[in-house]
Amino acid sequence: MNKLLIFLFFILQTGVSKAQELRATVKVLSPEVQATNKDVFIALETSLQNFMNGYTFTEHKYADGERIACSLILTIEALNGARFDGNIQVQYSRPVYGSRYNSPVLNVFDKDVVFSYRENEPIEFQKNSFTTNLSSILAFYAYTIIGIDRTTFKANGGNNEFATAQNIVITAQSSGASSGWNSIDGNKNRFWISDALNSPAFDPVKECLYLYHRQGLDLMYMSGNHKKALTTITGALRKLEETNQKRPNSYLMNLFFDAKNQEILSIYSEAEALQVDIKGLQALLESIDRTHASSYSKFGR
Numbered sequence: 001m002n003k004l005l006i007f008l009f010f011i012l013q014t015g016v017s018k019a020q021e022l023r024a025t026v027k028v029l030s031p032e033v034q035a036t037n038k039d040v041f042i043a044l045e046t047s048l049q050n051f052m053n054g055y056t057f058t059e060h061k062y063a064d065g066e067r068i069a070c071s072l073i074l075t076i077e078a079l080n081g082a083r084f085d086g087n088i089q090v091q092y093s094r095p096v097y098g099s100r101y102n103s104p105v106l107n108v109f110d111k112d113v114v115f116s117y118r119e120n121e122p123i124e125f126q127k128n129s130f131t132t133n134l135s136s137i138l139a140f141y142a143y144t145i146i147g148i149d150r151t152t153f154k155a156n157g158g159n160n161e162f163a164t165a166q167n168i169v170i171t172a173q174s175s176g177a178s179s180g181w182n183s184i185d186g187n188k189n190r191f192w193i194s195d196a197l198n199s200p201a202f203d204p205v206k207e208c209l210y211l212y213h214r215q216g217l218d219l220m221y222m223s224g225n226h227k228k229a230l231t232t233i234t235g236a237l238r239k240l241e242e243t244n245q246k247r248p249n250s251y252l253m254n255l256f257f258d259a260k261n262q263e264i265l266s267i268y269s270e271a272e273a274l275q276v277d278i279k280g281l282q283a284l285l286e287s288i289d290r291t292h293a294s295s296y297s298k299f300g301r
Contacts, residue, residue, distance in 0.1 A: 021060065021146050023067040024052035030076040041076065043119045044084075048074065048138065051123040057142050058161065060150075068149050069093065069102075072141070074113070082118050087111045088137070092145045094152050097218040104259040105209070106148055112180030112189055113137060127164065130175035137180070140168045140190055147197065151206050152213035158206075162197040169194045188251045196252035204239040205252060211236035220267075227274040230267065234278055237264070237285070244288040257289040271300045 028045040030038070052072065062068075070092040078085040088110045093102035115134035125135040143165040147158030169191055172181040179185040183192070196202045212233050220229035244253060264285070271278050282299040289296075 019056045019061060020053060021057055021062050021068055022052050022142060023069050024049065025069075025071040026052060027071075027073045028076065029073065030079070033076055033079050035079055040079075040117075040119045044074075044117055047117075047121070047123050048072065051125075051135070051138055052142060055125065055139075055142070057139070057146060060146075068145060069095075070106075070145050072138075082116045084113075084115055084117055086113050088113050088141075090141045090145070092148065094149060094213060096213075096221050099221040101217075101221070103213065103217055103263060105152065105213075106145065106255065107259045108141070108193070108255060110137070110180065110190065112178065112185060114178040127167070128171070130171045130177065133172070133177045136168050136172045136177065137190070140165050140194070143168070144193060144197070148209065151209050153210075154214075155210045156206065157210075158197075162194070166194040166198045188254070192251040193255070196247075196250060201246045202243055202250075202252055204243045205256065208236040208239045208256075211239075226270065227276055230271060230274060230276045233267065234276065234281060237281065240288055241284055249290065253288060254291060257292055261289065261292040261295060265295060265299065268300050 026045055026049040028041050028048065030041050033041075035041075070090070072091075073089045074086060075088070076084050076086040090106065090108045090110065091104070092106040093104045095102050115132060115137070117134060123135050123138065124131050125139045130136060143161045147161030147165065150157035150161065169181055180189045181191055182189075183195075185191065196205070216229050216233035216236060219232065220226055223229075240253065240256075243250070247253075268278065278300050282296050285299065286293040286296050
């Protein structure tokens with residue numbers, strides 16, 4: 001009986017250890033805050049780390065080696081009592097199957113971060129109700145990262161997570177939470193990320209994410225067939241034209257190219273040698289990625 005109990009306990013513990021989805025590296029910076037006691041920032045960093053890595057966001061099971069590596073850098077710009085004002089940078093890179101290479105997928109700079117926090121205060125989150133602005137912001141990015149990661153492995157694989165992230169936006173709006181949750185707060189915030197990831201107009205972007213990574217980069221390293229992989233990636237990028245026609249200069253497309261621009265230039269450096277047809281792709285990228293348009297001057301060389 002004792003051996004049975006030990007075995008059951010082991011199974012339960014194993015199940016719990018495989019439940020967490022993220023392996024987040026968190027850093028809290030406060031270069032401009034003149035605080036005599038910096039312990040609160042150390043405690044905040046620990047609280048953020050524990051929340052992102054200890055909370056179970058979905059029902060999907062992840063082995064320890066499958067957890068999604070990401071990073072959050074929270075910079076506190078002002079501190080007034082328990083009120084923190086600052087910004088957060090969220091980054092996520094996807095490992096390419098069969099290689100040591102991590103492909104950058106998401107790089108968000110969120111300047112609308114305002115929250116209340118007291119030293120050693122636990123961060124609590126409920127899916128269907130607003131708890132705090134801090135937990136809502138963290139959970140929003142957690143679900144967005146998980147959803148995008150799943151999308152790169154399976155077509156429409158992250159739609160449930162995107163819907164949950166959108167629900168967090170709606171719940172925060174109804175609670176009167178701080179800026180960053182509403183369309184009127186600007187054209188580059190959490191509202192617009194969620195709006196795009198749940199809009200049919202952006203389905204080609206999600207399809208591109210899947211084809212580019214799973215059928216493109218993974219194939220490039222698994223099979224060694226660089227020409228076929230690059231041809232697939234070319235087709236994936238061409239799909240973005242449809243979205244750009246409907247929603248030109250959208251925030252989600254900006255984020256895509258902020259993460260991918262340098263990688264795209266790198267992988268297409270061998271296009272000519274591989275005899276991959278990229279006719280018109282340079283002009284397309286220049287038109288839909290205006291921020292980095294000048295970088296495509298030597299595209300495919």
